[in-house]
Amino acid sequence: MHLHRLHLRNYRNFAEQVLEFPAQGAAIVGDNGQGKTNLLEAIYYLEIFRSFRGAPDEQLVRFGEEVFRVEGRLADDEGHERSVSAAFDRRARKKKVAVNGGEPERLGDALGQVGAVIFSPSDVELVSGGPGARRRFLDIVLSLAEPGYLHAVQRYRQALFQRNTLLRQNSPRALVEAWDEGLVLSGSRVAAARAAWVAERSESFATHYARVAGGQPGRMAYAPSAPEMGGAVAEAQVAVAFREALGRSADREQRRGMTLVGPHRDDLRFTITGAEGAALELRTYGSGGQQRTAAIALRMVEAETIHAARGREPIILLDDVFAELDPGRSQRIVDWIETEEGGQVILTSPKPTDFELRGQVLPRWGIRDGVVLPG
Ligand SMILES: Nc1ncnc2c1ncn2[C@@H]1O[C@H](COP(=O)(O)OP(=O)(O)OP(=O)(O)O)[C@@H](O)[C@H]1O
Ligand SMILES: [Mg+2]
Missing domain, CATH: 1.20.1050.90 (RecF/RecN/SMC, N-terminal domain)
Structure with a gap:
């Protein structure tokens, strides 16, 4: 499965944006404080319905707004689709989750729909x-x-x-x-x-x-x-x-x-x-x-x-993980992804380097002030 469409509304510093991700993934490149981690946090929110950074839901609503919403559409190689969405209303303190349009009886039943793992420096x-x-x-x-x-x-x-x-x-x-x-x-x-x-x-x-x-x-x-x-x-x-x-x-x-x-x-x-x-x-x-x-x-x-x-192979989210590693360790993470976990990779970096995976350079997208600019 890969994430092929992400719709963000009033999530952190994102106002409203729809992103279409290639099956291989993308490298999100932008300066500090532009929203790179926020983007991965939003994707992973659809996996566990909370912030991987441990932030309370109220903090995820864009400043001055009441409700955030994140929706992801996933597809497998045969073209089977799945949608997962989550919304949080700050004033009513209410969270709403849906899988393929239906509300699960318990939040716990809807966990893990994306099948993602996030690597972050705070790990x-x-x-x-x-x-x-x-x-x-x-x-x-x-x-x-x-x-x-x-x-x-x-x-x-x-x-x-x-x-x-x-x-x-x-x-x-x-x-x-x-x-x-x-x-x-x-x-x-x-x-x-x-x-x-x-x-x-x-x-x-x-x-x-x-x-x-x-x-x-x-x-x-x-x-x-x-x-x-x-x-x-x-x-x-x-x-x-x-x-x-x-x-x-x-x-x-x-x-x-x-x-x-x-x-x-x-x-x-x-x-x-x-x-x-x-x-x-x-x-x-x-x-x-x-x-x-x-x-x-x-x-x-x-x-x-x-x-x-x-x-199935998980979607690998890499939040600026190469920054603090020596080149040998970084390469061995890339090798691991290539040989063992060959799924979609969405990574972030403050430096405009090219990331080669499986002989292909990941499409490089820019990000600035909560706006992603697909290249
Ligand atoms: N609820 C919110 N509403 C609006 N903006 C927010 C909200 N929460 C955080 N931000 C803004 O998001 C920005 C930080 O985004 P993020 O952590 O994604 O940066 P980053 O691109 O990962 O930076 P770095 O390279 O330093 O890790 C900050 O400017 C912060 O003010
Ligand atoms: Mg960050």
Whole structure:
């Protein structure tokens, strides 16, 4: 599938514009602050119905306007069409989503219609930043790839919220424990899916890391909040471990007034092997380049996941990713796209260079002050 038509209205600094994208993609070139990231953000909005930058919907409405709307039309090689649209009304605080003209019953049902992966310089925070960003990453990827995952996350959040409220109010233990089973059922579904995904993809992550870095492999491992929960990937097994961990933490939880174990405290850990053969955590000891490499390898693994889940090559959105990479690493990303993920590529760059993909130079479009000028 490729995006062949995009219609933007009052999205960020775009007023109204219709773009027809070639199947191979395009390179969007323009100075800083002209709307390059906004454009990719709008495309990816149709994948997850929120900003990949984590911006609230209100911020996406063009200054002085009330409603933004984004509509994308996708087509496959056989000419099958699909349309996805999203609109947000700032005043009514209402979001409206449609797939092929019909409104899905739940937003979760409409996720992943575009089948895209976005690479951005801010991805480095996935490696260097706090665990919350990594959990959010896992939740997005798994919501896109696994039916039922998002629902489990939502149920878990609800149970956690209730349980934490009771703990904070210093409620009797029996009241708190009334939420344990709900917490364990939804939480073990979440934790098991994450652990299984990491286990399944860790080899591939190591390979991508080594290839992009042009050297040794990097490692990715799931790091549960409680030692009992380590290593388990089967849901029933995780549930048993989770119950145990809750039992062990009950006193501490009462003192601290919050739930201390469970997927809301889990993490994803990235390491490389140091000189002495010891594992070096990239978050703490990695160089900027090593952290960026791990973030890229993570997006590549995400692309494979989306590919497998949708049964087709994802659309690759590259937001100025070559700027901070050495030429060797940049070339290896291009090689990866050419050999493994041969779908549509839409990239941005502040520099007017030509991007050659599969022996063809990507059409170069300009962008200025929220107006794209197809070349
Ligand atoms: N809601 C909004 N309404 C109007 N303009 C907005 C809105 N939100 C952001 N902008 C404008 O969008 C511009 C930034 O766009 P964007 O982040 O896409 O730039 P960019 O081309 O990616 O730049 P860089 O090369 O620095 O990354 C800023 O000028 C900002 O003021
Ligand atoms: Mg940008």
